[in-house]
Amino acid sequence: MEATTPVQTPPAAGPAAPRPVFEVEGLHIDYTTELGVLHAVRNVSLTVHEHESFGIVGESGSGKSTLAMGAIRYLASNGKVTEGSVRLNGVELLGLSSKELRELWGSRIGVVYQSPLSALNPSIVIGKQLAEVARQHLGMDRAAALARVAEMLAKVAMPDPEAVIKRYPHQLSGGMLQRCVIAMALMTDPSLLIMDEPTTALDVTTQAVVLDLVADLKREFASAILYITHDLGVITKICDRVGVMYAGEFMEQAELHELFKRPRHPYTLDLLGCVPHFDPTPQKRSLVTIPGAIPRVDELPPGCIFAPRCSFVEPACTTARPPLAEVGEAHLSACRRWRIVPPPEEHLRAATEALATAETAEGGKATLVEVDDVLVHFKAARGLIRNREQRLIRAVDGVSLDVRSGETLGIVGESGSGKTTVARAIIGLTPATGGKISLSGRLLEPSTGRRPRSSLREIQMVFQNPDASLNPTRSVGDAIMRPLTLLGGLGRQAAKEKAENLLRAVSLPASYFERLPHELSGGEKQRVAIARAFAAEPQLILCDEPISSLDVSVQGSLMNLLMRLQLEQQTSYVFISHDLSAVQHLSDAIAVVYLGRIMELGDAVRVLTPPSHPYTEALLSAVPLADPDVKQKPIRLSGSVPSAMDVPSGCRFHPRCPRFLGDICVEQEPPWREGEGEHRIYCHIPLDELARLQAETLVLNPEEGGA
């Protein structure tokens, strides 16, 4: 590798050269466990300047959180920094006493992490908890501290700060809580702000609001930001520089644009290809799959740790571990063959394939499942003695849709939308309390228990949580064989053979047949769940957020698996997710659900391009896309999803609708506006008006869905 002259690249903005605030050099962090000493983080270096935001991207086991916490020396008792240097504003952190560290933590460092509800003490009011920081580190008395709290809450755009100060955490929504935590972290105007997956637990529209907030605060506060996430899209919203971590080491560090457009490490390249691109054209492609698995920290390969899975590997890669070295202006890579790493578009074409598209139907495909005005209402019991008026939880409040055979219907919505409940109603786990569900023309009983075996055979489900999908006491083989014997009517021997075939079909080795679920990883368990669902050859498989809890690369390979199986078996899917990118990648038709009702329904392409329902529009502008060049409309929803017990009158979206018309939205339920090809929008605004309005707003990249 040639040496290039190191160049100090100043990040964006700032009149004078911004000074480095947070400097990490050669950091090594070890954990002592039952399995011995684990080198969780190895030889990590990074620098963050003031006003700069450094993003750390990585999958599970990458060590990103360990790095951040270890760097500020907040580790569990069995963790230790064994080597290296960490400097904050020039002060070395690794030699400080605990008292000095505490002082630093409270006043010079702010930390925000994933779950805001658990980050705050449930027994203390918000105001008091936030004021603690001001009293401890800013020397304020109670009154002054509370005033400062109100000031900070206003800065994070909290509605009615005075009221919030008196509330307990459980009385606020997730988005509001995260804002409180951010306010708390910024109260002392810290030099370093660490944010560890701060929006992962939030709805996508709430996430967008919080990301906007962070971007604003970035300008106002001089803090250096260390932003940790697994989500490549989110990175593009916040970060100036990005580092990609893998199994405890940095693979690459570069400026944002450079990383996305011209990565210099095969892992980064692959990772970019694993994320579905927003491409609402009928031509579908598979996603990049990274073969192999993330290595365990105690079983690292001798040379480059990514070598076993790398598409560009050569023998020399496996002998020595390449260091993270300069390969361009402020661009570091740990690959010896960085020169031959192709641009992402080229890699995408080479590593993925176009999928055979389902024949575009002339007369339309047969309708497999018809959902007609289905209601799922729960009674919220109130009071034991007095007969209070029963409050109703209207989880699903009149949903009608069709699933066509061989196609995928994607149902997308946020928390409280009722999308999962719709699927559960279709399969009968949560019986519908009103409306009709038909399979191939035959009416289905609302509850699973009352349906005949023949109907049960036709509809199966893949669940969200891979750890709970499989009976821990049953082997993998047994789990797959059971539907074969029960629903498929096969004898034991025939079932065993078929089960082995199914294992192969989901790309699992035959030796897994005897294994128990706890011996498998999350992704593997989902594959078994998929095999089990396909076992009895159903016509419809409901997929309820099947990939949400998995790593990015694993998500990609599972999506590929689902698509491949669909083409082979001609099975229909109902794919439910809050992840719009995944939904648009897999679906032929999309339904957008809000608070128990469908807002928009139609072909995937039509739904994702204008005219769209205002909610769809908001979703599209909120989804963070893994492309720094894309500009999305800054449409934001205020407030949060109302409770299903207090559904707003008229159009239930009206309290938050950015295109609110007026009284008509409050008083009357909207009509269905029919567009081309069975595209329907549930809105008072006529379609051509919507099309006009949505074309008028800000300039967009024409590639992206939403011109």
Next chain:
Amino acid sequence: MHVAVSDPIVAEEETLSGFPAQMLTERPSSVRIYWRRLKRRPAALVGTIIFCVFLFLAVSGPWVAPYDYQAQNAKVRLDAPTLSHPFGTDQFGRDIFSRIIVGTRNIFLLGGIGTFIAVVIGTAIGLASGYVGGWVDEIVMRLLDVLLSFPLLLLALVLLSTVGPSNLNLVFVVAILYIPMVARVVRSMVLDLKNKEFVEAARVRGERRSYVIFREILPNSLPPLLVEASMRFSYSIFLVASLGFLGLGVQPPSPDWGLQINEARNFFAIAPWTLLFPACTIALLVVSTNLMSDGLRQVMLPGGGRN
């Protein structure tokens, strides 16, 4: 902990370099894990071993004891411990060591059978009530709560005072007292498991109710059930011994430990060993059972379980 999880994909695929993509890592079976964890906890291990010794004595009692527990020998009454009578003799000249050994069987039988009945019936109630849910579950729950609201010893006393103490009644009382607790534990397990996806997958397959309860839910309830059962056993020893002490348990000449202690109080000043040895034996058994139960709890339940 940031130990990574592996996701090996295709066995047939190979990368360019020829590495097998099958980077499977061995994961030991659950029993081995349990054993390894148990070995790491010396207190629990010691407790388990001592418990097993008692169990052995309970099974082999009369054959192991040097003397017949009823054999009276007027010549050696209230003798201090000697080689031939390691724990001394009581007021009838009976060997205390033998009485203690034989008494082990007593306690194990009474406590053990009572616990066993409680576990079987309690599990049945908990399974049924938890799975069926609805108003049936509500009523059962309320009943259990009410029964659990009584101070147990009181209930035992009241019951025994009227039906009279006998071995059979004692077993029934133990069983009745512990059924609500077992049922509660099982019910909460069932409620937890009922909503797990693999149980729903079973329903979606059209499995019969009995299959779901016995093949899906019950096997996964076994670890907490086992822990609960061993804790109940420990408390049943407590109960049987206490009742014996109060004169409402087993009757003489049975070598029940509680009874022995009660009788020995009169001779305490002149022959303290008659009291101390049975007392220490009870203490030893209780402590070792507790250590064992707690060890089981930590070893088998994820996160060490909760009290």
Next chain:
Amino acid sequence: MLRFILRRLGFMVVTVILASIIIFWATTILPGDVATMVLGRYATQQAKDTLRTELGLDKPIAVQYTTWLGKYVRGDWGTSVSTDTAVRPVVFQRLRNSFMLAIVAFALYVPLGILLGLIAALRRNTWVDNAISVGSLAFIGLPEFVSGVILITIFAVQLHWFPAQSAIDPQSSFVAAFPYLILPAITVALTSLAYVIRMTRSSTVDVLQMDYVRTANLKGLSPSRVLFTHVLRNSLLPTITVVAIGIGWLIGGLIVTEAVYAYPGIGRLLLFAIQRRDLQLIQSTALLIVIIYVVANLVADILYAVLNPRIRYN
């Protein structure tokens, strides 16, 4: 909140009624012929009939029950057949004695239990924690008569620090009774101590692993502030419930302990009544104990609900 309290109150009433039914059934119906029990096998038929009429045993069971319950609620607890005195004054006097014993025990095991549990949690997995945890395990389920006997052996007989028996005058004042209370109180407290230690340790360990403790630490607060303001407030909440439920243990423990030390409390009274087959005494005493226990649980539940903001503001 009010609804919650009313519901628990209703539950308590139901429990007590059910308990009274069980007690009544066990004492009156189960034993068979009460008259034979009281008068003996050789009493004349006429004497037995007279007694039966006197005791109201010729009426239907439901009537007997409601009569009895009605009288009980009004405070008419009848006469004790064995001592031929009114039941109620005796019961309350003995209750007072037990109460004194319980208070001393309570004062011993609650603060000590919480303290040791906290120490074990804060120093978890060190030898301190192991010692405390294993030690407490050893005491749970150790019958009071065993620990009592051992304690008496060591502290009374060998060391002569305390009296070996506590058969004092039932009407003694607290001050006079105090020296006799110590050893029994320690005996009773041991089991409950272990229980409180374990619960405190367990809930504190849980809280220590919560994110908000991490937040508190990262706010740079001093360790003592983190402990008192953030940790304890949340970890002691379950302990309150445990302490209240522990009163059930206490009651059971009292019965045995009072027997060991011959202390004139309510447990001893109950045993006495059982031995004499004195039905009125058994019924009244047992029901009173149940009521106390149930009330204690109710207070604990309400206290927990009041102190836990998530329940209070719902």
